[in-house]
Amino acid sequence: MKKRSPTPKKSPAPRGPQRKIYLCGPIMDEVDGHAREWRTTAAKVLAKHFRILDPMRRNFKDREVDSANEIVEFDLQDVREADIILVNYNKASIGTSMEVFYASNDLQKFVIAFSPFSFKDSSPWMVRFCTKILPSLEDSMDYILEHFVAQHFD
Secondary structure: EEEEEEEOOOOOOOOOOOOOEEEOOOOOOOOOOOHHHHHOOOOOOOHOEEEEEOOHHHOOOOOOOHHHHHHHHHHHHHHOOOOOOEEOOOOOOOHHHHHHHHHHHHOEEEEEEOOOHHHHHHHHHHHHHEEEEEOHHHHHHHHHHHHHHHOOOO
């Protein structure tokens, strides 16, 4: 009887992205679709490497008042699930600030913000509780890709 050579073990099939990024930033009172626009751009760039948690995937339009507790709890659940919080700090926002504080202070998450504000014009609370604040979405995405995506070398 002829002895078979061992069959090489197959690598497990790659599973989808494991790390998660929560897209944090103002939604209410945003004009010209800005709240959705930056999130769409971020998802296109980062979804190859991360699972995207976008609070706008849930539709509470015209139900904000009777759904307030539900909206907050869903958003907090996303913050808890996320490994990284990407923040659009383009204006003062109570919800954004509370999510940043919760993620950073309570959960010790890595919080990366992009903002048009200079350091001196930024809230000391945002400066204290964001791990890193960069001037643009593109800079923030580059930072995430550089520091959180494993480089494969041949």
